[in-house]
Amino acid sequence: MKAVLRGWTQLAAEVRDFEFEAEGVERLTFTAGQFVSFSAEIGGKKITRAYSIASAPNGNRFHLCLNRVADGLFSPHLFDSAAGTAVEMQGPLGTFTIRDRARDMIFVATGTGVAPFRSMADEYLSSGGPARITLLFGVRYEENLLYRADFERWSAGHPNFRFEPVLSRPGESWRGRAGHVQPHLLELVGDRRDLHVYACGMKAMVDDVRTRLKELGFDRRQIVVEKYD
Numbered sequence: 718m719k720a721v722l723r724g725w726t727q728l729a730a731e732v733r734d735f736e737f738e739a740e741g742v743e744r745l746t747f748t749a750g751q752f753v754s755f756s757a758e759i760g761g762k763k764i765t766r767a768y769s770i771a772s773a774p775n776g777n778r779f780h781l782c783l784n785r786v787a788d789g790l791f792s793p794h795l796f797d798s799a800a801g802t803a804v805e806m807q808g809p810l811g812t813f814t815i816r817d818r819a820r821d822m823i824f825v826a827t828g829t830g831v832a833p834f835r836s837m838a839d840e841y842l843s844s845g846g847p848a849r850i851t852l853l854f855g856v857r858y859e860e861n862l863l864y865r866a867d868f869e870r871w872s873a874g875h876p877n878f879r880f881e882p883v884l885s886r887p888g889e890s891w892r893g894r895a896g897h898v899q900p901h902l903l904e905l906v907g908d909r910r911d912l913h914v915y916a917c918g919m920k921a922m923v924d925d926v927r928t929r930l931k932e933l934g935f936d937r938r939q940i941v942v943e944k945y946d
């Protein structure tokens with residue numbers, strides 16, 4: 718299948734939300750949290766990369782949230798593509814999806830790792846899901862809080878959704894959480910051992926989250942992860 722780039726929005730420095738249309742179908746069927754696999758010929762070689770879908774299922778349109786990796790191959794290629802460009806696509810694929818819709822959840826993301834959680838939270842809240850979702854989202858600077866307006870709107874409109882941003886390099890006016898996400902996760906978990914924790918982002922953070930939760934006695938089935946590297 719091909720996906721046609723319809724446009725993009727700059728979310729932060731070197732981060733964009735790209736809107737695509739799945740060509741030739743009325744609906745792109747997927748479970749929130751899944752990714753697509755994109756391929757293109759770059760420098761005479763076929764390069765394939767995975768990207769989490771950042772929007773809830775909605776006809777044949779879908780969004781991706783990409784970081785331009787300096788010296789990378791695929792991400793700069795996509796940033797340089799014009800609207801109307803068709804990209805070879807496989808999927809949606811993957812099992813990073815809500816396991817138990819009745820169970821309270823903590824979503825832990827850093828950087829563009831927030832993409833699948835935007836899809837999962839949007840789909841879950843719009844379908845009236847009753848469990849509590851806490852989104853713990855770590856970035857460097859306040860301006861890197863991708864999709865902040867959406868998360869703040871959802872937290873204002875849904876008593877079961879809580880948005881907890883964390884800045885590793887906060888400005889002087891920041892009154893919220895600071896540092897890395899891990900200690901904040903442990904504080905949010907407290908003495909609860911019934912939660913499901915989902916973590917997405919770079920390996921170092923995801924592995925550390927998993928180790929710390931296991932030390933607390935969490936079963937491996939309560940920890941669901943997606944690693945970007």
Ligand SMILES: Cc1cc2nc3c(=O)[nH]c(=O)nc-3n(C[C@H](O)[C@H](O)[C@H](O)COP(=O)(O)OP(=O)(O)OC[C@H]3O[C@@H](n4cnc5c(N)ncnc54)[C@H](O)[C@@H]3O)c2cc1C
Nearest residue numbers: 766767768769782783784786789790791792829832945946
């Ligand atoms: C299941 C899955 C879902 C993914 N979803 C997304 C997504 O939604 N958005 C996204 O931007 N990337 C996502 N990635 C990462 C993506 O597939 C590519 O690895 C990334 O775009 C870099 O590819 P590249 O060809 O530009 O760089 P490469 O030439 O492959 O360089 C790889 C370098 O980029 C680093 N890297 C990988 N991903 C990122 C990132 N997001 N931010 C900063 N550095 C990174 C790696 O550590 C490595 O050092 C996902 C990966 C997987 C496995």
